Amino acid sequence: MNIAVHVRISGRVQGVCYRDWTVQQATVLGLNGWVRNCRNGTVEAVFIGNHEGVNDMCERCHEGPPIAAVTDVQVGKTGVPDVEGFKVLSSI
Numbered sequence: 001m002n003i004a005v006h007v008r009i010s011g012r013v014q015g016v017c018y019r020d021w022t023v024q025q026a027t028v029l030g031l032n033g034w035v036r037n038c039r040n041g042t043v044e045a046v047f048i049g050n051h052e053g054v055n056d057m058c059e060r061c062h063e064g065p066p067i068a069a070v071t072d073v074q075v076g077k078t079g080v081p082d083v084e085g086f087k088v089l090s091s092i
Contacts, residue, residue: 004048006078009061011071013043019088021065026086029053036089
């Protein structure tokens with residue numbers, strides 16, 4: 001059974017390849033969903049997949065790519081949208 005979470009990552013997470021890193025990590029874990037930059041400087045994502053994979057991805061978000069400096073990761077449950085693959089959405 002798949003679960004879905006909405007995640008908001010704060011810190012130095014824009015301009016450091018955080019979105020590309022997220023796509024790579026989520027793909028390795030077999031997750032569906034999306035990631036995008038927000039105007040307020042955060043990155044938000046939705047991760048969809050099995051419980052173990054989603055939890056693992058949420059933990060990885062605390063580190064991010066090598067030049068990121070994550071200060072906070074907020075995770076909340078969300079409905080399971082019908083999304084195939086993992087992609088970068090346009091910034092909002």
